[in-house]
Amino acid sequence: MTPAPEDQAAALLAELTVAEKIAFLHQHQPAVDRLGLAKFHTGCEALHGVAWIGKATVYPQAVGLGATWDRDLLRRVGAAVSTEVRAFKQDTANAFQLSAQTEKFPMVSLNVWAPVVNPLRDPRWGRNEEGYSEDAYATSELATAYCTGLRGEHPTVWRTTPVLKHFLAYNTETDRDLVDIQVPERVLREYELEAFRGPIEAGVAAGVMPGYNLTNGVPNHVHPLINDVLHAWDPELAICSDAQAPSNLVDREKFFATHAESHAAALKAGVDSYTDNSADSQPTIERFTEALDRGLITEADVDAAVRRVLLMRARSGEFAPEDDPYAGIRADVIDCAQHRELSREAALASVVLLKNEGGALPLAEPGRVAVIGHLGSRVMTDWYSGTLPYEVSVADGLRAEFPSAAVDVADGADLVVLRDAGGIGEFGPFRHQDWGTSVQCPIPVHTLQSVDNGRYLTLTGEGDTEIEAAAATPDGWFVKELWEFETVSGNAAADLAHGELLLRSNAPHSRKYARVERATGRLVADAETPEQATRFRLETVASGLREAAELAAAADRVVLVLGNDPHINGRETVDRDSLALPPGQERLLHAVVAANPGTVLVVVSSYPYAIDWAAENVPAIVWSSHAGQELGTAIAQVLSGRHNPSGRLPQTWYSGDAELPGREDYDVIGSGWTYRYSRRAHVYPFGHGLTYATFDYSTPAVAVREILPGSLTLSAEVSVANTSGTAGHEVVQLYVRREGGEARRALVGFDRIRLEPGESRRIAFDVPRERFAQWSPERSERFLPPGEYVFEFARSSEDAAAVARVELS
Structure with a gap:
């Protein structure tokens, strides 16, 4: 034995x-x-797929998985991810051949560093994409589900640890x-x-x-x-x-x-x-x-x-391999058909319909669709993503969903050239994106993408002193594709519009200025001071706003895709300095909506934005995290109505007028963080998400039970009915609040259910006292203040569908 x-x-x-x-x-x-x-090391990254060791199935970012509110889905994703970890560990040569790994095989560990369970208190946190929810209970439930999948079902041997x-x-x-x-x-x-x-x-x-x-x-x-x-x-x-x-x-x-x-x-x-x-x-x-x-x-x-x-x-079974039930896992599971389908299911479940006014969605078969925005034809990864085995962009997804429609794309970026002010040379043309600022860099950072080869201007060569259009995308621990435009006169607006600027690398290990090497005419990044740097003029060859507006005006429907690049201004080591869209994206939003008021806005991001103007002026808005290889499929099927959207926000989307506490202020109660305590203006509340179906709630019932002496549990029940002609998922959320208490409400239960047209189902939650009791520092224990408690079956933290009250002494 x-x-x-x-x-x-x-x-x-x-x-x-x-x-x-x-x-x-x-x-x-x-x-x-x-x-x-054998040799061993702790740590294999597996946050939303196997990361850092080649091609593997990529699932939505953790915050996107959080938007599904689906324990069973997270368990299955965890199981699939841990199965691929096992494949890399146990069938190494074949696994790396399938994943197109060209470097020396890295050592793989069955100890996985995932999930991240820090609640998403501050949406400006650079690593917001890594957490599940601003709510601790929801985070705990989803993390438990994901870990259950990572661990596996065997009673003693864990698939991964x-x-x-x-x-x-x-x-x-x-x-x-x-x-x-x-x-x-x-x-x-x-x-x-x-x-x-x-x-x-x-x-x-x-x-x-x-x-x-x-x-x-x-x-x-x-x-x-x-x-x-x-x-x-x-x-x-x-x-x-x-x-x-x-x-x-x-x-x-x-x-x-x-x-x-x-x-x-x-x-x-x-x-x-x-x-x-x-x-x-x-x-x-x-x-x-x-x-x-x-x-x-x-x-x-x-x-x-x-x-x-x-x-x-x-x-993990290392010391008794003969009894390891997972020892037979081989490389053929990596990006297999089942995992591709699971990635698609997760992406679909994570999409949140934020607004749908006047029946703007679903889209009818359009004759001409304009997909506008930098993210419309790209699928982004983040620092903890694996290498995408394939990718479906929003434009790709719409082409597949509407095969008879003409799908045109424009990224909305200006076409520019860099001219040496001294007349030595010209560089470009480039697609120019202004990504705005961050806490770590109050100067806007920019990317310059070559029109000739589609590559980004980056640091190359020994010591990263050469500048070439050589990077497929901004990436890496040190992002070498970001550039700061320093003004010469001090008048930034005038310098960038008509005058001269200095080009400086934003990479932390460089911070050098660019100059033109006179002997070769090449761009190099080795100037230590502004005086040693070359002065450039940034000249616009074609206006991205004009191109986007003209395309939007000529289209039957416009899908504008805005959001973040997960390697820029909001990632590990970099916090956001506000909730605003980058100024260039905000300008693009206004220009496109002015050209075509029926624009559908798709926000693809790792975190919430303050989209006050869009919420007032755009008829339909959809949000998705960077959802992996099937992002475009999910967005397109939601827009077309093939998939009834069912995601719910895992975070409050605060208004741009909301004055948030300091980043280091962790007094969630005293400072009013999260939906539980915040009374700040918001655009969309925690738990919000629309569907194409309608659901009605019956009068709920709440009963108090004492299973064991001193062990108080409340049973809350409600019936939910699909009153529409469309099948769909409803995320039933149960909140509790005490009249006169500090907390506005607290999530104490949730369940994601699918109902066919006309179908109804009774939903019951057992809520232990500890889930809504409060901690007494003086007594070092939880206690339940007496009073009237209100139980809200809700569609979001601000939309109670059915309410029951109970007096607790």
């Missing part, structure tokens, strides 16, 4: 020497031939490894920790990754809540550090005087695996060896950490 994973880990631990155990504290664990242990990210109060990229987030205890208990609790208590999370920031004065990587809360919930959780965070405790945060002290503190705090100095484990080994020699840690401390990581490995 095969020993249990816990016994396998204990037996191996007993055979390791002290030096071997210390080496196992690093992310990259060495092989131990005498014990038959998920690690939740990022503990604790991590919602800002600005100085993220230095910022100290102050979190009131009640907010900590009711909001932040609740998102982690669900998957951990469900037994489907193998580990947790701390965030870079400090919380209440303490770096997360030495925070007592790791042991006091996480290990109290599950003593076996493996805690994997974020990249370079252990060294940051000394190098950046200055919280400890030496690395031996910092690593000792982290080990005692509960951190087990150290992602530090990339694959070089020697510094970590030296630091822990010194800590052990100085008596800062004991061998028992090392044993506790190594045992948890060995258990995580054992759970």
